[in-house]
Amino acid sequence: xxxxxxxxxxxxxxxxxxxxxxxxxxxxxxxxxxxxxxxxxxxxxxxxxxxxxxxxxxxxxxxxxxxxxxxxxxxxxxxxxxxxxxxxxxxxxxxxxxxxxxxxxxxxxxxxxxxxxxxxxxxxxxxxxxxxxxxxxxxxxxxxxxxxxxxxxxxxxxxxxxxxxxxxxxxxxxxxxxxxxxxxxxxxxxxxxxxxxxxxxxxxxxxxxxxxxxxxxxxxxxxxxxxxxxxxxxxxxxxxxxxxxxxxxxxxxxxxxxxxxxxxxxxxxxxxxxxxxxxxxxxxxxxxxxxxxxxxxxxxxxxxxxxxxxxxxxxxxxxxxxxxxxxxxxxxxxxxxxxxxxxxxxxxxxxxxxxxxxxxxxxxxxxxxxxxxxxxxxxxxxxxxxxxxxxxxxxxxxxxxxxxxxxxxxxxxxxxxxxxxxxxxxxxxxxxxx
Numbered sequence: 001x002x003x004x005x006x007x008x009x010x011x012x013x014x015x016x017x018x019x020x021x022x023x024x025x026x027x028x029x030x031x032x033x034x035x036x037x038x039x040x041x042x043x044x045x046x047x048x049x050x051x052x053x054x055x056x057x058x059x060x061x062x063x064x065x066x067x068x069x070x071x072x073x074x075x076x077x078x079x080x081x082x083x084x085x086x087x088x089x090x091x092x093x094x095x096x097x098x099x100x101x102x103x104x105x106x107x108x109x110x111x112x113x114x115x116x117x118x119x120x121x122x123x124x125x126x127x128x129x130x131x132x133x134x135x136x137x138x139x140x141x142x143x144x145x146x147x148x149x150x151x152x153x154x155x156x157x158x159x160x161x162x163x164x165x166x167x168x169x170x171x172x173x174x175x176x177x178x179x180x181x182x183x184x185x186x187x188x189x190x191x192x193x194x195x196x197x198x199x200x201x202x203x204x205x206x207x208x209x210x211x212x213x214x215x216x217x218x219x220x221x222x223x224x225x226x227x228x229x230x231x232x233x234x235x236x237x238x239x240x241x242x243x244x245x246x247x248x249x250x251x252x253x254x255x256x257x258x259x260x261x262x263x264x265x266x267x268x269x270x271x272x273x274x275x276x277x278x279x280x281x282x283x284x285x286x287x288x289x290x291x292x293x294x295x296x297x298x299x300x301x302x303x304x305x306x307x308x309x310x311x312x313x314x315x316x317x318x319x320x321x322x323x324x325x326x327x328x329x330x331x332x333x334x335x336x337x338x339x340x341x342x343x344x345x346x347x348x349x350x351x352x353x354x355x356x357x358x359x360x361x362x363x364x365x366x367x368x369x370x371x372x373x374x375x376x377x378x379x380x381x382x383x384x385x386x387x388x389x390x391x392x393x394x395x396x397x398x399x400x401x402x403x404x405x406x407x408x409x410x411x412x413x414x415x416x417x418x419x420x421x422x423x424x425x426x427x428x429x430x431x432x433x434x
Contacts, residue, residue, distance in 0.1 A: 004246060037062045040074075042087040053077050060085075067093045081107035089114075096122045100132070110137040118143070125151040129161070139165040147172070155179045158192070170194045176203070177421055184212040187227065188421040199231040207240075210420050218334075220294075221417045222258070236262045244269075245415035249334040251296060252276045252415045253287070265292040274416045275299060277336050279376070280309035283409045296334055301327040306407045309340060309377060315357060317400045319375050319410060320348045322368055341368040348403050349377060350396075359396050360403060363388035 041058025056074040065070070072087025083105045091098040098122075100114040111133065118132035127150075129143035131282045141163045149156040159174030171193050178187040178201075190205030203209075207227040211220040224240035240246075240258040246269075247253075256271025258389070268277065268291040277299075284301030291297065301307075306323035310316070325343030329336050341347070345368040351358040366384030370377055382388070396403070 006360050008192075026356075036064070047078075051414040052079075061243075067091065083107070096120070107136075111135055125149075127161075141165070153181050155181065156192075163170075168196045170196075175421070178203075186210045186420045189227070201229040203227040208418060208421070217251045219417065221245075221415075223415070223418065225257070238262075247415050247417045248296065249333075250278055254413075254415060255287070260291075265290065265294070267291055272410060274409065276333070277329070277334070278374075280307060280336065281409070281411070282307045282329065284327065285408065296331050299329040299332055301329075304407050305341070306405055306409070307341075308408060308410055310410075312350075312352060312355070314355065315350070315400070318357070318360075319404075320350060321348045321405045322346070322370060322380075322406060323405045323407060324368065335370050339370045339372065342366075345382075346405050347380065347382075348405060349380060350400070357393050357396070361388060361392065362403070378401050 008075035012296075036355075037056075039059050039061040040056040042056075044055040044057065046053050046055075053202045054076045058072065059070075060072065060074050061068070069091050071085040071089040074086070075084045075170055076082075077084075087101065087102045089098075089103050097120075099119045099303045100117060102116045103112060103114045105112045109289065114132040117130050118128065120127045120132075127143060127148070129147040130145035131144070132141065132143050134141045143161040143163075145159065147156075147158045147161040149161065155178040156172060157175070157179070159176075160172065162171045162173075163184045164170075170185035171191070172374075173191050174340075176189050176192045178192065178280075179185065187203055187209045189203035189207035191203070193202045193204075194200070203228045203316035206223075207225065208221070208223040209227060216261055222238075222240055223243075223245040225242035226240070228239040228241070229236070230239075237258040238258075242256065244255045244258045245253070246258060246267075247257075253273065253275040255269040257269075259268040259270070260266070269287040269289070273287040274281055275287055275289075282301050282305065284305035285303035286301070288302065289296060289298070290300075303325065304323075305325070306321060307327055307329070308319075309320045309396030312318065321324075322339060322341045322345070324345035326341070328340045328342070330338040343366070344364075345366065346364045347368050348360060348362050350360045363382050364387045365382035368380065370380045372378060391403075
């Protein structure tokens with residue numbers, strides 16, 4: 001049986017291109033290994049050698065080194081410089097297996113296409129999609145339509161996933177969903193970028209993340225224009241940039257930027273931050289949350305910090321207020337228990353007696369400390385340099401809105417938990433005859 005060597009030479013680029021998809025460190029330098037046709041039930045040739053068509057039919061199998069390719073049918077169009085593999089196409093090298101019902105290679109554009117489904121498996125890693133394209137010239141592979149990438153640590157779904165072998169980077173577009181292997185953490189957005197060398201992931205456009213705590217009932221939700229995840233010296237660092245929202249239990253927050261470092265467990269809210277807890281909120285130039293072991297223990301407002309609490313829903317224009325250079329909240333089970341305002345501390349507290357308004361107390365001191373019960377102020381203490389005054393109800397009535405500390409803010413646009421975006425569920429077909 002005569003082997004069409006020209007067909008095999010053109011097909012060499014296709015084989016190497018497919019294998020480097022799963023073996024990014026594979027070099028194409030050096031002499032090519034010979035291609036050996038091991039089996040074909042029949043070979044049919046038409047037309048002249050320089051422009052004809054060569055067709056291999058039935059149980060086609062050929063090898064190049066440790067690469068094995070099998071299919072039901074192979075056609076080489078010499079004039080078009082094109083090779084097509086049909087039916088149960090399987091490419092194997094070591095632990096790597098590539099399956100597709102159809103693969104086409106254009107020798108003019110150095111482009112390999114699997115347009116009827118493709119599946120790449122290496123060890124615990126699997127990538128499937130309805131369309132796969134690889135350039136043997138640029139070394140860039142693109143998966144399109146119902147892309148699913150799964151390994152033992154992460155799962156990714158997207159409309160499109162592009163992998164650059166040389167740069168070792170991946171870009172996903174359209175309905176991107178990322179989950180850890182346990183399903184306790186989910187990340188979604190319009191676009192995702194991953195750099196394996198720098199261990200950096202960036203999610204952009206309607207980005208959101210959910211984290212379920214296996215040891216507790218609470219879910220952490222973060223949304224922003226952009227989410228960044230990096231790992232440095234074994235430490236995970238998360239950043240949310242622009243229009244940041246944070247929700248965990250009874251605590252919610254907004255800011256321009258959020259930075260979370262897992263060890264020691266600290267969240268920084270920067271750029272017009274505001275944090276809600278129960279019926280109160282805190283604003284400051286910077287808000288820092290202490291979250292060791294993912295448990296919220298304290299919140300610190302730095303510079304022009306003020307805590308505002310609605311006194312009574314029957315009197316919506318009356319707010320208890322405590323401010324200072326620094327405001328420290330001690331938190332237990334996501335509920336504020338104690339407060340300390342330090343440096344230029346001021347307070348306004350409205351009084352009630354049997355649910356009737358009884359004026360207010362206005363005070364200033366070096367330090368103010370307060371206890372909370374059920375989200376409401378209970379005991380308040382003023383320490384050092386105390387100045388105070390009482391305003392009776394006849395003076396306050398109708399003028400409650402005029403009693404505001406500098407920097408007072410009350411907002412009702414508190415973030416709420418959004419439902420996680422689910423990945424597509426339609427099955428990708430990667431086997432069967434064309």
